[in-house]
Amino acid sequence: MTSQGNVVSAQHKFAAKDELDLITAVKAGDKLAYHQLYKQYIGQVYGLCYRLTADKMLAEDAAQEVFIQLWRKIGNYQGESRFSTWLHTVTSNITISYLRKQRGWFSRVLNFESAIENSQVDQGCSSSVDIERYILRLPQRARIVFVLHAIEGYRHEEIAQMTKMAVGSSKAQFHRAKHLLEGWMSEE
Structure with a gap:
């Protein structure tokens, strides 16, 4: 059997196994299992990173950092919650941490409104795309809190802990x- 055949058969061995077996294999250092986990979750991780950063390049970098940290710290996952829940929390924390490191970068970049105006989004786009565009226009802290609370379902206490802000600040940013x-949507 060729080495390519070994890779294909190794990839298929996890197709029938459940997620716990896959995670156990990753914890044991199985790179094929890790690749399968990556393929399974990259879309969700990138989506959350993008909603938090409002920038494709930053979201790609943050998602890459999530998977680097996942490889290093998968041993921290104890199975007390669903893996997707644990990964969601890890993704949020890493992305917020990544954003803190990028503050200087944000000050040198065009503001979000200019980026949105210059985008090639069709004027007849659906309301969900409009809402997504509005979310991208929000100031960074307000956007992070809004995404984590309204879209991802975190409580303000959890958001405060992740972002290192007071619970009252989280509520104020959400408001x-x-x-x-509401103002932007009523203008149209």
């Missing part, structure tokens, strides 16, 4: 985001 979104 600010809602107010801005």
Whole structure:
């Protein structure tokens, strides 16, 4: 059998196994299992990173960092919650941490409104795309809190812990985001 045949058969051996077996294999250092886990979750991880960063390049970098850290720290997953829940929390924490490191970068980049105006989004786009565009326009802290609370379902206490802000600040940022979104949506 060729080496390519071994890779294909190794990839298929996890197709029938459940997620716990896959995670156990990754914990044991199985790179094929890790690749399968990556393929299974990259879309969800990137989506959350993009909603938090509002920038494709930053989201790609943050998602890459999530999977680097996942390989290093998968041993921390104890199975007390669903893996997707644990990975979601890890992704949020890493992306927020990544954003903190990028603050200087944000000050040198065009503001989000200019980026949205220059995008090639069709004027007849659906309301969900409009809402996504509005979310991208939100100031960074308000956007992070809004995404984590309204879209991802985190409580303000959890958001406060992840972002290292007071619970009251989280609630205020959420209120600010809602107010801005309502204003922008009523203008159209």
